[in-house]
Amino acid sequence: MNYRATYPPGNGSGRGGNSSNFYARRPQPQPQPQPQPQPQQQFVQGNLSASQHGQQLQQQQRWLRRNEIENDSGNREEVGGVQSYGINHSIQDWKSHLNIPAPDTRYQTEDVTATKGNEFEDYFLKRELLMGIYEKGFESPSPIQEESIPIALTGRDILARAKNGTGKTAAFCIPALEKIDQAKNAIQVVILVPTRELALQTSQVCKELGKYLKIQVMVTTGGTSLKDDIMRLYQPVHLVVGTPGRILDLVRKDICVLKDCSMLIVDEADKLLSPEFQPSIEQLIGFLPAKRQILLFSATFPVTVKGFKDRYLSKPFTINLMDELTLKGITHYYAFVEERQKVHCLNTLFSKLQINQSIIFCNSVNRVELLAKKITELGYSCFYIHAKMLQDHRNRVFHDFRNGACRNLVCTDLFTRGIDIQAVNVVINFDFPKNSETYLHRVGRSGRYGHLGLAVNLITYEDRFDLYRIEQELAAEIKQIPPQIDQAIYCR
Ligand SMILES: Nc1ncnc2c1ncn2[C@@H]1O[C@H](COP(=O)(O)OP(=O)(O)OP(=O)(O)O)[C@@H](O)[C@H]1O
Ligand SMILES: [Mg+2]
Helix, strand or coil: CCCCCCCCCCCCCCCCCCCCHHHCCCCCCCCCCCCCCCHHHHCCCCCCCHHHHHHHHHHHHHCCCHHHHCCCCCCEEEECCEEEECCCHHHHHHHHCCCCCCCCCCCCCHHHHCCCCCCHHHHCCCHHHHHHHHHCCCCCCCHHHHHHHHHHHCCCCEEEECCCCCCHHHHHHHHHHHHCCCCCCCCCEEEECCCHHHHHHHHHHHHHHCCCCCCCEEEECCCCCHHHHHHHHCCCCCEEEECHHHHHHHHHCCCCCCCCCCEEEECCHHHHCCCCCHHHHHHHHCCCCCCCEEEEEECCCCCCHHHHHHHHCCCCEEEECCCCCCCCCEEEEEEECCHHHHHHHHHHHHHHCCCCEEEEECCCHHHHHHHHHHHHHCCCCEEEECCCCCHHHHHHHHHHHHCCCCCEEEECHHHCCCCCCCCEEEEEECCCCCCHHHHHHHHCCCCHHHCCEEEEEEECHHHHHHHHHHHHHHCCCCEECCCCCCHHHCCC
């Protein structure tokens, strides 16, 4: 089967009958032992003393003194070692020449609007960086950006937790780009991510934000030619984004030199500190200079991260913006089905929902391919992606889906973390995930940057206890799917 097929004319309108059987109620789970401690709620706190807290607040306040140093002449001033430009009349001049995208007028939730009211200029960033930020369409920092940018600029280690889609990438890329010395021909920042697609996406964000800087960004992952990476490293590189295995390979070969790399950023940190990746991360840290800054970011931090934090981070500043765990803009439903009814149920969903773009998760490579074939046979277009595909194909699917070439994408957990496609408003768990971290990250592929989204879970009899447990762990209600879903809850 071809992994790409085209939508038939009039896509979105369903084929096949409207089934009502997927609306059947799930059986109530039998009384079970008390749920285990909730991993999301075991977030590792920094155990800061009151005086440390005070120091941190002072550091933050330093960045909020914009008004104190503003002057009418537009001259450059030095604040805390970071160069700034006067920002009264001159800022308006350079801003008026930028190519700023039209504002996003869609509804946004408090997950991104509940800010302190800071502006990007408050952080005294290089003007060229501010230009990239505004041209990317960012008007003001999100809550996680407000918390992390000023602290990261001071050089402190950070352990940060914030909800999916609330802007963690820029929260670490902006300080990284600010701190790089463009005149110095050396790798100064490494950003580690768990998947190749996320590496491509993150390097693209760095390039866009750094569009007006002279910073050389390199992306390096498995599945690509090692020789090309070696050739690339003969040229200047300031910032490397990649997956741990390939970077470690290049470092061990002495081709990627990290002796001047003073900042290591670990995105999706809980995933990268799982047994699969942690040994590589620890080995990589061994190649960094003694004076280095480590930033850990994720939406989920199980207690297992604590050991790593205690060993490698020095007095980390802890940020936890997850007083509740789920995104405010996402409505969660379940449909109780038998395994053999799942495709029929999906067909009904396609016919009833207003899907802008959807991501449909299966629990195995085999099931991804089978489902994609079924969806195509039903007359809907879909792409599929999983880790066993050739990297070239993966890149093409990712690129084309992002550009809206197809409405539905069937995938494994390869796309669970970090992938940011603004047009996705519906996530379907064709197969229900086994743990609440995976559930949270999967459904977080919709509702990006505080927008609205819908998560629909197909639940079989075997899944009923997992559904119950995940609801408990996330303190979220997953409701039975109603016969009609109001478009206003996921399409505004
Ligand atoms: N300050 C901002 N203003 C407007 N949009 C923003 C801002 N910061 C980030 N965004 C946009 O929000 C979207 C989500 O950002 P990002 O991918 O960094 O989220 P995240 O917190 O890393 O999510 P995840 O946990 O899923 O990885 C992106 O499309 C990004 O361009
Ligand atoms: Mg992210």
